[in-house]
Every structure is written in C-alpha cells, then in structure tokens.
Amino acid sequence: MLAGIDYFIVIAYIVGMLLLGLYFKKFVNTSEDYFLGGKSLPFWAIGMSIVVSDIGALDFVGVSGQAYRYGVSVGNFDWVGSVPAMLLAAFIFIPYFWRGGMYTIPEYLGRRYNKSVRTIASATWILFFALDLGVLFWASAVLLNVLMGWPIWISILSTAGVVGLYTYFGGITAVIMTDVVQMIIMFVGGFALVFLGLHAVGGWENMVEKISTMGPEYQSHFDIIQPSDTTSPFPWTGILFGLTFVMANAYMIGNQSIVQRCLTAKNEWHAKASMIFGSALKMFIPILVLFPGLMAVVVHPDLADGDQALPMMIKSILPPGLVGLMFAAFFAGLMSSVDSLLNSTATLFTKDIYEPFIKKGASDKHYLKVGQITTLILLIFGVATSPISSDFPGIYVAIQTFMSYFQGPLFAILLLGIFWKRTTQWGGLSALIIGIAFAVFLNVFKEHFFHIEDPFLYISWWSFLVGFVINIVVSLCTKKHSEKELQGLVFNAKIVTENTSI
Amino acid sequence: MLNFDWAAGISQETAKMIFFGLYLIIGALVLLLPTEYIYQGIPKEKRSWYHNLKIWSWAVLGILATVYYLF
Numbered sequence: 001m002l003a004g005i006d007y008f009i010v011i012a013y014i015v016g017m018l019l020l021g022l023y024f025k026k027f028v029n030t031s032e033d034y035f036l037g038g039k040s041l042p043f044w045a046i047g048m049s050i051v052v053s054d055i056g057a058l059d060f061v062g063v064s065g066q067a068y069r070y071g072v073s074v075g076n077f078d079w080v081g082s083v084p085a086m087l088l089a090a091f092i093f094i095p096y097f098w099r100g101g102m103y104t105i106p107e108y109l110g111r112r113y114n115k116s117v118r119t120i121a122s123a124t125w126i127l128f129f130a131l132d133l134g135v136l137f138w139a140s141a142v143l144l145n146v147l148m149g150w151p152i153w154i155s156i157l158s159t160a161g162v163v164g165l166y167t168y169f170g171g172i173t174a175v176i177m178t179d180v181v182q183m184i185i186m187f188v189g190g191f192a193l194v195f196l197g198l199h200a201v202g203g204w205e206n207m208v209e210k211i212s213t214m215g216p217e218y219q220s221h222f223d224i225i226q227p228s229d230t231t232s233p234f235p236w237t238g239i240l241f242g243l244t245f246v247m248a249n250a251y252m253i254g255n256q257s258i259v260q261r262c263l264t265a266k267n268e269w270h271a272k273a274s275m276i277f278g279s280a281l282k283m284f285i286p287i288l289v290l291f292p293g294l295m296a297v298v299v300h301p302d303l304a305d306g307d308q309a310l311p312m313m314i315k316s317i318l319p320p321g322l323v324g325l326m327f328a329a330f331f332a333g334l335m336s337s338v339d340s341l342l343n344s345t346a347t348l349f350t351k352d353i354y355e356p357f358i359k360k361g362a363s364d365k366h367y368l369k370v371g372q373i374t375t376l377i378l379l380i381f382g383v384a385t386s387p388i389s390s391d392f393p394g395i396y397v398a399i400q401t402f403m404s405y406f407q408g409p410l411f412a413i414l415l416l417g418i419f420w421k422r423t424t425q426w427g428g429l430s431a432l433i434i435g436i437a438f439a440v441f442l443n444v445f446k447e448h449f450f451h452i453e454d455p456f457l458y459i460s461w462w463s464f465l466v467g468f469v470i471n472i473v474v475s476l477c478t479k480k481h482s483e484k485e486l487q488g489l490v491f492n493a494k495i496v497t498e499n500t501s502i
Numbered sequence: 503m504l505n506f507d508w509a510a511g512i513s514q515e516t517a518k519m520i521f522f523g524l525y526l527i528i529g530a531l532v533l534l535l536p537t538e539y540i541y542q543g544i545p546k547e548k549r550s551w552y553h554n555l556k557i558w559s560w561a562v563l564g565i566l567a568t569v570y571y572l573f
Contacts, residue, residue, distance in 0.1 A: 072573050080521060083566045084528055087559055091535060095542070224573035225518050228509040236517040237506035244524070269543030269553065276558045283565055442504075449504050462504060 006324030007148065013185065013328040014162055017178050017335060021166020024174040031367040034171035035103055035347045037264035041176060046261045046270070047277030049179035049336075051285065052186060053257055056136070056337040060289050060330060064313075065306035067293025071221030073234040074293075075286035076243060079224075082282040085248035090275035092491065093253045094262045096418065098271045100488060102263065103351045105256055105414075112417040112489045113428035115356065120432055121410065122352035125256055128403050129345040133338065133382030135399065138389035140334040143327070156386055163335050164379040167342045168372055172264055175339040182332035183281075189322070189329030190288030196317050197295040210298050218297070233454040242457025246464040250407035254414055257344040338382075346374040401456060405443060408460040409435025412467030416475075421490050427475030435467030521570055525563050532559045 002010070028034050066074040102108055106125070110118025141155035150158070166174045201207040211218050220226060228237040252258055252275070265271035289310075296309035299316060303309060314326050350371045359366070412435060413428045442449060442459045450458055509517075533556060540555045551557070 075569075075573075079566055079569055080524075083562055084524065087528060087532065087562075090555070090559075091532070091539075222573060223514065224570060225514045225521070227514055228506050228512065228517075235506070236514070236521075237509045240517075240520065240524075241506070267543030269541065269555075271543075272555055273558065276555060276562060280558075280562050280565070283562070283569065451505055458504060458506075 002148070002324060002327070003320035005321045006327065009321065009324030010148065010328050010331065013331065014158075017181070018162045018166060020181060021162075021170050021174040021178045021339075024166070024170035024177060027173055028169065028171050028368075031350070031364050031371060033173070034368050034371050035260070035343075035351070037171070037173040037176065039264060040266050041173065041264045041270070042266060043270040043273035043277055045176050045180050046265060046274035047281060048183040049176040049261050050258055050274065050278040051281045052179045052183040052332070052336045053261070053340040054282070055186070055285055055289065056333045060333055061307050061310050063286075063289040064293035064296070064310035065308070067290040068296050068303065068306035068309040070232045070234060071218075071294070072224050072286075072290060073220075073226045073232065073239075075224060075290050076234060076239045078282050078285040080239065081243045081248045082252070083279045084244055085252040086275045086279035086282070088249060089252045089259075089262075090272045090279075093414075093418065094259070094271050094275060095268055096491075097259060098263055098265065098268055103260070104348055105254055105259055106348065106352045108489070109413065109417065109428070110352070110356075112423075112486075113413065114425035117413070117425065117428050117432060118352055118356075120429075122348050124406055126345055126348050126353070128399060128406075129257075129341045129348075130378060130381055131385070131399055133341050133345075133378060134385030135389050136334055136338050136341070137382050137386040140331065140338070141386065143330060143334070156383055159335070159338070160379055160383050163338045163342070164375070167339045168375045168379075171371070172260065172343050172347075175336075175343050176261060176264065178339065179336045182336045185325065185332045186329040187284070187288065189326040192322050193313065193318060193326060194287060194291045194295075196322075197292055197299075197313055200317055201295050201298045207295060207298055211294065214297070214301065221294070221297070231451070231453055233452055233457065235452060238452070238455075238457030238461075242459075242461040246408050246411055246460045247404060247457065249415075250411035250460075250464075254407065254410045256348055257340040260344055260347060342375050342378055342382075345378055346371045349374045401443070404456050404460055405439030405463060406436055408439060408462075408464030409467035412464050412471055416468065416471050417489070418491050420472075420475075421486055422475055422480055423471060424475040424478045424480055426478040427471040427473075430474045431467040431471035434470050435463050438466045439463035518570060522567060525567050525570075529560055529563050532556055532563075 027038065030038070032038055063074055063077075097105075097108060100108070104122065106118040106122035109121050137156050137159060140159040141152045144150050144155035144158070145152050148155075166178060198204060198207070201210070208222060211221050225236045225239075226232055226234050228235045262271045262274050265274055292313045293306070293309045296303065296313050300309065300312045303312065314323060318326055350367055354370050354374075355367065409432050413423075413431050416423045416431075417428060439459050442455075442462060446455055446459070449455075452458070535556065541549050541553055544553050
C-alpha cells in the first residue's frame with residue numbers, strides 16, 4: 001500500500017523519535033527530573049504535549065467514524081468539552097497542585113482525605129493505564145503490519161523498544177519533547193488530508209449542500225446542538241451536564257497523565273499558560289479528525305462501518321509521500337499515548353504505592369531507579385498482554401467506558417475537596433466507592449433507564465451527582481478536619497489575592 | 503428523569519443560547535481574577551501585555567463562541 005517514499009518517511013520518523021527521546025537522558029539525575037522534568041519546561045511544549053496525548057490514533061479513526069455517522073456534534077468533545085474545563089484547571093486546580101509540589105492527583109486526595117482514597121484512586125488509574133498499554137501496543141502492531149508488512153510480534157517489539165527506550169532513560173522530559181514533534185507531524189498530516197479532501201468534494205459549501213440533500217438522516221449533520229430527545233449519543237443535555245460539567249473537568253483536572261505535564265512547568269505562570277495554550281490547540285483537533293469523516297460521506301457514501309471513513313479517505317485522496325506522513329501522524333498518536341501511560345503509571349506506582357507502603361524514606365536515587373524499573377516492567381506487561389486485544393476486539397471500548405464511570409465520582413470528591421472545608425475523609429471515601437458502584441449499576445441496567453444509544457454522558461452526570469450528595473451527607477455526619485490538617489488543601493481567596501505559597 | 507425529559511421542550515436555539523451564556527459567565531469570572539494572580543511567576547519588570555492570561559482566555563472563548571455560532 002505504501003510507496004518507497006512513504007516507507008522512508010515512516011522509518012525516518014521512528015528513528016528520529018528514538019534519537020530525540022534519548023537526547024534527553026542527560027537531563028535526568030533525580031526523581032524530580034524523571035517524573036516532573038526538573039520543573040523546567042515551557043508552556044508551549046506542555047500545551048502541545050497535552051493535546052497530542054489526548055488524541056491518539058484510535059481516536060483519529062473513531063472520531064472520524066462518529067462524524068461520518070452523527071455529523072459535527074461529535075466536535076463538542078474537543079470544543080465545549082475542553083475549553084471551560086481547561087480554564088478551570090488553569091486558574092484554580094493547577095496552581096494548587098503546582099504550588100503544593102505534588103507529583104500525582106491521588107497524592108492531593110491522600111492529603112485532603114486519607115490514604116485509602118489515595119490508594120483506591122491510584123490503583124484504579126494504574127490498572128486502567130496498564131491494561132490500555134497492551135491495547136495500544138496491539139493497535140500499533142496492526143498498523144505496522146498492514147503498512148510495512150512486518151510480522152505482528154516484530155511490530156509490537158519495535159514499538160515497545162523505541163517508546164520504551166526513550167521513556168525509560170529520558171522520563172517525562174523525553175515524553176513531552178517527543179510529543180511536540182509528534183503534534184507538529186499530526187497537524188501537518190491532518191491538515192494536508194483536510195485540504196486535499198475539501199478540494200476533492202468541491203469545497204466546504206458544496207459538501208454541506210450535498211450532505212444535506214442525502215436524506216432525512218443527514219438533516220442535522222451540521223447541527224452542533226442536538227435535541228435532548230435525539231437517539232444519538234450526543235443530546236445537548238448530555239453534552240452540557242455529562243460532558244461539560246463532569247467528564248471534561250474530571251479528565252482535565254483528575255487525569256494523571258494530563259495534570260502531571262502541567263506540574264513540569266518552570267513556574268506558575270507557565271503551568272497556567274500551558275493549559276490555556278493547550279485549549280487553543282484543542283480547538284483545531286475537530287478539523288483534523290472530524291472533517292475527514294464528513295468528507296467521506298460525500299466521497300464514500302455507502303460505507304457499512306463509519307470507522308472505515310478515515311482509512312478510505314487516506315487511500316483515495318492522499319498522494320505518495322503524504323500517505324507516509326499521515327501514517328507517521330497515526331503512529332505519532334499511538335506513541336504519544338503509550339509514552340504518557342508508561343511515565344504516568346510509573347509515577348503513580350512509585351509515589352502512591354511504593355513510597356508510602358513498600359519503602360519509606362529511601363534516597364532520591366532509589367526512587368528514580370524504582371520509576372525506571374516500573375517503566376520497564378510496564379513495558380513487558382504491555383507487550384505480554386497485547387494479544388488480549390486480538391481475542392477480545394471490544395476491550396478498548398470496554399476500558400474507556402469503564403474509565404468514564406470512575407470519572408464522575410472522582411470529580412465529585414476533587415471538587416468538594418478543594419472548595420468545601422467540611423468535607424471529611426469518610427465523605428470522600430464513601431462518595432468514591434458508592435459513586436463508582438452506582439455508575440456500574442446504571443451501566444448494567446442501561447436499557448431500563450435510558451433511551452439514547454450509548455448513555456455514557458448521562459451515567460457520568462448521575463454518578464457524579466450521587467458521589468457529590470453522598471460526600472456531603474456522610475461528611476456532615478462525621479468528624480470534621482482541623483484547620484491545621486486542611487492548610488493549603490482547600491480553596492482560599494488568599495491564593496488569588498496574595499503572593500503566598502502553599 | 504434520568505433522560506432529562508424536562509428538557510424536551512427546550513428548542514435547539516435556546517439550548518445554544520445556554521451554551522453562549524456559559525461562555526459569558528466563564529469569561530466574566532476570568533475577568534474577576536486579580537491581575538497579580540494572572541502574572542504570578544513572571545517578575546514584575548518583565549511583565550508585558552502578552553503575559554496577560556485573561557487576554558488568552560478571552561481569545562479562546564471568543565473562538566469557541568464563533569464555532570458554536572457557525573454551527
């Protein structure tokens with residue numbers, strides 16, 4: 001399928017990433033260097049890294065497929081699903097975490113609530129991140145197998161080798177700086193496809209006209225706001241309550257791999273600016289992933305599976321050279337997701353499990369070594385579990401769906417934890433456990449409760465609300481924390497009016 | 503109740519206005535932040551208008567509102 005120049009571009013990209021990542025090895029001397037980049041990184045690199053980590057190759061295909069089926073309303077996830085949450089994170093949460101010198105989100109939860117909340121949150125993230133790794137390795141192997149003709153196991157080992165090497169040696173600095181290049185490649189490849197695709201469909205207005213006259217099911221393809229009684233997964237009520245108020249905030253404020261990047265900023269201004277810059281870049285993502293899906297409605301109107309939209313557009317629109325660049329962009333998406341998972345999981349394990357439970361008070365070099373060894377073990381685990389994806393093709397969706405059920409209750413305890421002094425450790429713990437259990441219950445019996453196709457937005461909202469209420473009720477019934485215990489952990493107007501450090 | 507049946511009578515145009523209202527509220531809250539807090543981390547003598555994160559936020563919210571106006 002690829003021409004000679006395409007092979008060259010893909011291989012040059014892989015080798016280039018390896019060399020660039022290994023270059024940052026020399027900056028890693030302490031555990032802070034490894035997990036927080038020595039708190040030295042600029043906002044633009046962090047912002048670009050947040051964006052590229054958020055959008056993986058699987059999302060490229062999946063979002064294009066959803067745009068093919070449901071139209072522009074899927075763009076809500078990168079527009080209203082990012083900007084408000086990233087501004088809230090930039091101005092309220094990130095400064096708290098940054099000033100507090102924290103490494104992980106569960107570390108904040110541990111200080112604000114108790115060790116159990118920290119451990120549950122951390123163990124859940126570790127479990128999902130580790131399972132995700134295998135899925136991503138398999139996806140990249142399938143990609144390399146189809147493109148380059150490499151056997152699956154060679155493909156898995158080469159992906160693991162390249163990403164593993166630079167993540168093991170270079171830590172989060174290597175992860176972020178390779179992400180910068182990966183984002184540029186994704187944007188160049190993506191915009192080339194959109195530009196040529198628009199030319200192929202006769203321009204934007206022509207495309208809108210053609211799609212609008214294709215039948216009643218395409219009448220609302222260009223409506224970003226869908227009615228609340230739509231059967232698609234994106235009614236405006238779900239977008240507002242489930243996505244904007246809960247899932248987006250939980251993702252931007254409670255996701256370790258996102259927040260950890262901001263904590264690498266060289267100062268507080270860079271930490272805040274990284275989120276806002278990232279939100280600006282995020283608004284271009286729907287153009288890259290959604291527009292090809294819309295164009296495919298015109299170019300390939302009879303696709304049985306919407307997920308075929310993007311591959312078919314690449315195949316039919318792009319010339320040799322750009323095909324290689326587009327596949328390098330796909331690979332960039334996969335690599336950035338894998339390196340983020342590796343580094344964030346190693347940080348969570350070292351800081352939230354190993355340090356408090358296995359070996360307290362060891363030297364900094366020891367924790368640096370533990371972080372590196374954890375990265376290596378995760379790499380082996382990811383490679384060993386990758387064939388699961390072949391046996392259970394729905395596992396990626398299953399993991400993502402279950403993750404979304406964890407996010408509502410997590411955001412409820414983060415929000416109350418930072419804004420309400422009266423919240424207690426037992427309130428937080430009950431909210432997390434009961435909230436997750438309620439989300440699972442709603443999912444199991446979703447046919448009885450919901451009438452839209454995939455009610456994950458509604459489930460996030462209701463599980464958030466249950467977690468929120470449980471936290472308040474249990475907190476009011478249990479002993480409150482002292483002022484001393486809460487120092488620097490609860491929002492105080494002083495943080496925005498005085499030049500104080502936590 | 504779980505399906506937000508109470509919102510069935512709200513038109514798509516009204517729903518869009520709710521989103522615009524949300525952006526305005528967020529923009530107003532950003533404006534209320536003290537200037538010192540916005541520049542925290544940049545030495546006073548090096549501060550410039552482009553370090554003002556309120557401008558950044560309003561630019562991003564402006565683009566977002568434009569997207570929702572267009573679609």
